[in-house]
Amino acid sequence: MTTSTLNGTTNIALSFSDEQAMLLDSAKSFCGDKSDINAVRSLLKSDSGHNPEVWREMVALGWTGIAIPEQYGGFDMGLGSTVPVIESMGRHLLGTAFITSTLAAQAILRGGSEAQRQQWLPKVVEGTVGSMALLDNEDWGAKLCGVTANLSDSGIALLGKKLLVADATVADFFVVSINHNGNPALAIVDASQLAEGAITANTLIDETKRAATVDFTGVTISPDALLPHSEQALKDMRLIGALLIAAEATGTSAATLDCIVSYLTSRIQFGRLIGSYQSLKHPTVEILLQMDSSRSLIYHAATLLDDGPDKGPVEADTEIACRMAKAQATETLLFAGDRAVQFHGGMGFTYDCDAMLYIRRAQWAQHQYGDAQHHRLHLARLLLD
Amino acid sequence: MSQMSQDNASQAEFRTQVAAWMQDNRPADPDFLLPQTFMEVGSERVLEFLREWQHKVWSAGYLGAAWPKKYGGQGMSRDYQRIADEEMKRLQVPICFNVIGLGWAGPLILDNGSDYEKEKYLKGILNADDIWCQGFSEPNHGSDLGSIQTRAERDGDDYLINGSKIWTTMGNYAKYMILLARTDAQTERRYNGLSFFLAPMHREGITTQPIQKITGEYGFTETFFTDARIPAHCIMGEEGQGWRIAMQTLQYERGAEAGAAGGISILSIVMDDLLRMAAEIEREGEPLLQDPVTRDNLIKFMIEEKALQLAEKRVEIPALCRDYPNSIALSGKLRSTEFFRRMRQYALTLQGAQGSLYVGDQDSIGGGFWQRAYLNNFSTTIGGGTSQVQANIVGEHVLGLPKD
Numbered sequence: 001m002t003t004s005t006l007n008g009t010t011n012i013a014l015s016f017s018d019e020q021a022m023l024l025d026s027a028k029s030f031c032g033d034k035s036d037i038n039a040v041r042s043l044l045k046s047d048s049g050h051n052p053e054v055w056r057e058m059v060a061l062g063w064t065g066i067a068i069p070e071q072y073g074g075f076d077m078g079l080g081s082t083v084p085v086i087e088s089m090g091r092h093l094l095g096t097a098f099i100t101s102t103l104a105a106q107a108i109l110r111g112g113s114e115a116q117r118q119q120w121l122p123k124v125v126e127g128t129v130g131s132m133a134l135l136d137n138e139d140w141g142a143k144l145c146g147v148t149a150n151l152s153d154s155g156i157a158l159l160g161k162k163l164l165v166a167d168a169t170v171a172d173f174f175v176v177s178i179n180h181n182g183n184p185a186l187a188i189v190d191a192s193q194l195a196e197g198a199i200t201a202n203t204l205i206d207e208t209k210r211a212a213t214v215d216f217t218g219v220t221i222s223p224d225a226l227l228p229h230s231e232q233a234l235k236d237m238r239l240i241g242a243l244l245i246a247a248e249a250t251g252t253s254a255a256t257l258d259c260i261v262s263y264l265t266s267r268i269q270f271g272r273l274i275g276s277y278q279s280l281k282h283p284t285v286e287i288l289l290q291m292d293s294s295r296s297l298i299y300h301a302a303t304l305l306d307d308g309p310d311k312g313p314v315e316a317d318t319e320i321a322c323r324m325a326k327a328q329a330t331e332t333l334l335f336a337g338d339r340a341v342q343f344h345g346g347m348g349f350t351y352d353c354d355a356m357l358y359i360r361r362a363q364w365a366q367h368q369y370g371d372a373q374h375h376r377l378h379l380a381r382l383l384l385d
Numbered sequence: 386m387s388q389m390s391q392d393n394a395s396q397a398e399f400r401t402q403v404a405a406w407m408q409d410n411r412p413a414d415p416d417f418l419l420p421q422t423f424m425e426v427g428s429e430r431v432l433e434f435l436r437e438w439q440h441k442v443w444s445a446g447y448l449g450a451a452w453p454k455k456y457g458g459q460g461m462s463r464d465y466q467r468i469a470d471e472e473m474k475r476l477q478v479p480i481c482f483n484v485i486g487l488g489w490a491g492p493l494i495l496d497n498g499s500d501y502e503k504e505k506y507l508k509g510i511l512n513a514d515d516i517w518c519q520g521f522s523e524p525n526h527g528s529d530l531g532s533i534q535t536r537a538e539r540d541g542d543d544y545l546i547n548g549s550k551i552w553t554t555m556g557n558y559a560k561y562m563i564l565l566a567r568t569d570a571q572t573e574r575r576y577n578g579l580s581f582f583l584a585p586m587h588r589e590g591i592t593t594q595p596i597q598k599i600t601g602e603y604g605f606t607e608t609f610f611t612d613a614r615i616p617a618h619c620i621m622g623e624e625g626q627g628w629r630i631a632m633q634t635l636q637y638e639r640g641a642e643a644g645a646a647g648g649i650s651i652l653s654i655v656m657d658d659l660l661r662m663a664a665e666i667e668r669e670g671e672p673l674l675q676d677p678v679t680r681d682n683l684i685k686f687m688i689e690e691k692a693l694q695l696a697e698k699r700v701e702i703p704a705l706c707r708d709y710p711n712s713i714a715l716s717g718k719l720r721s722t723e724f725f726r727r728m729r730q731y732a733l734t735l736q737g738a739q740g741s742l743y744v745g746d747q748d749s750i751g752g753g754f755w756q757r758a759y760l761n762n763f764s765t766t767i768g769g770g771t772s773q774v775q776a777n778i779v780g781e782h783v784l785g786l787p788k789d
Contacts, residue, residue: 010691014698015702016702261784264787272787275780275787276786276787276789278789281776281777281780281786285784289719289779292696292716293696295699295705296698297691299705328692
């Protein structure tokens with residue numbers, strides 16, 4: 001497919017199947033039931049940040065198999081079908097390793113050998129948690145340099161740390177980007193291979209999320225733990241990761257908007273409901289419009305991802321869609337979270353006000369899988385050169 | 386381009402035919418800036434240029450394709466007119482300017498009119514012999530049609546009209562006006578006193594005064610009625626039905642009801658056009674398109690444009706519109722008109738010193754195309770309910786926020 005708008009072609013594919021609609025409905029009600037605001041708050045100080053019982057139920061519902069082909073025990077509905085589920089999770093700030101585990105499985109599906117797929121994917125469907133370990137420093141645009149791999153007598157010895165590894169403490173395995181003889185590669189590391197004390201939990205601005213620095217030094221892997229199609233998979237996972245984060249952020253923007261509207265229609269100041277003031281009404285409308293844009297873009301990207309060749313590589317139009325979705329969705333949430341705090345006045349400045357959950361999530365989401373400016377930089381190369 | 390893939394064989398052939406015809410018959414650029422909207426017909430030469438073009442498009446069968454043959458149409462399915470419109474839009478040929486006839490009065494007469502009225506009016510709308518204007522808005526009342534003051538009093542076989550209308554597009558050239566006037570000042574609900582007329586304009590007692598717009602040209606008039614007599618049979622429907630008929634008319638204009646004759650009424654100006662302009666410009670000796678700040682800004686606009694295009698598709702998928710089912714429909718005008726305002730404003734920013742030139746200056750970029758486009762755009766962020774009123778509507782009717 002051609003992508004350049006300079007050539008006058010634009011791709012605006014958007015579809016949503018009845019199956020996906022049913023999934024959206026059931027995910028909305030499940031996440032609402034399992035993750036009301038009290039449940040969210042009760043997990044803020046917990047170590048794992050999630051409720052294992054809820055995870056088991058999600059596995060039982062088949063969500064961990066949505067994007068896994070049938071021959072590996074999944075339901076083969078396509079990665080696009082995880083988007084309505086993840087949007088619903090974002091809407092209720094559901095604490096879960098679902099996103100990072102979905103990505104780890106996709107990395108193996110797209111970059112792995114048949115033996116690796118058979119080894120890991122059925123386990124993921126059954127609830128084994130994977131996590132992506134990609135970052136060497138703060139820069140999503142950096143060339144890979146961090147964890148190095150050196151041949152030793154017993155295999156390939158890893159050296160170095162990965163930053164902000166999502167849900168590291170509950171992960172059963174990691175898909176790690178490494179520098180293998182000067183080339184980027186992805187390797188599968190079982191959590192049991194990590195040295196004692198290898199995981200150092202971060203203190204995150206978003207207390208509903210969990211991430212850690214993971215030191216892979218001392219881990220030795222066999223060559224068959226390397227994904228044979230690493231380079232393409234690494235590129236694709238960054239884009240797919242951006243889309244899934246955008247989906248979650250879009251759900252959270254919807255929740256933030258609900259939170260604002262609820263306050264604007266109940267709080268009275270100077271003798272009037274504050275929602276009647278245009279200085280609050282109009283920015284709230286702007287949040288709605290931006291959320292609408294985010295939602296259109298994430299489902300557009302989901303459509304293209306599922307219409308494209310099975311298991312990648314991600315095509316250029318899809319790359320554009322994923323990057324646009326991420327840039328739009330997290331900027332929307334930044335704006336919505338910021339206004340949510342402001343519009344709650346004095347209450348907004350307190351920890352008790354739920355607006356703080358949303359503004360903090362916005363800060364987390366913007367930096368996962370590249371911030372808006374990072375994606376616009378890449379979009380400019382795709383669309384303007 | 387997604388529509389193309391849905392064409393059947395005959396439609397695909399028609400599309401090719403339209404495109405070829407448009408390319409062969411597109412008129413040479415005149416010595417004035419081509420009107421971007423039907424509200425820019427401010428001189429005889431612009432009028433005659435557009436009249437000739439519309440007549441040509443109609444003669445080729447690409448205007449009124451879905452109207453009945455006996456009234457000047459082609460009797461084809463609406464898909465063919467849609468395809469013709471898509472091609473005209475894509476190829477940016479001149480507009481079909483007789484918009485009040487083509488998109489408002491025409492479909493109304495087709496749906497509600499008598500055989501006599503259809504016979505009398507429809508063909509002249511299509512071939513541009515008869516220009517139509519619209520008399521809804523009045524001075525000092527903005528878009529509040531309920532407060533219309535212009536009186537229509539029955540006097541024998543005539544109605545006697547007194548009052549004035551404003552923002553009458555092509556009022557000075559029009560042969561007919563769709564006129565909303567008050568036939569009864571005593572009704573309890575003020576809307577019930579209104580009546581709807583297909584009024585002749587070339588009558589004693591009807592005068593027009595051109596209004597110079599922000600762009601500098603004239604496309605509107607104020608229209609004055611002083612004891613103007615129009616035949617009683619010009620009324621559409623019964624006395625008191627004017628409000629309902631006016632609302633029906635607006636449905637055609639908004640595309641909510643099918644029936645418009647087709648043709649493009651406003652030149653579509655998209656990001657591609659801005660990118661083409663930017664590609665020609667240099668800053669600090671480097672191509673502007675290599676400037677990181679400019680690139681970031683352009684991409685922001687392109688994301689917004691994509692989202693606007695996608696909204697039109699998402700609105701057809703109810704499962705993805707459950708939060709606020711009316712949101713996309715009710716916010717469409719606000720979103721798109723504000724997007725284009727900011728995009729066109731940015732275009733001028735990118736022009737550097739040449740951005741200060743205007744239509745008529747030989748050194749202006751594209752003959753002042755973007756300058757005109759930016760100023761023109763205010764007709765969309767103001768007309769039909771200002772953006773600020775639109776934001777109130779969205780806030781109140783979509784989000785459920787209290788009125789002020």
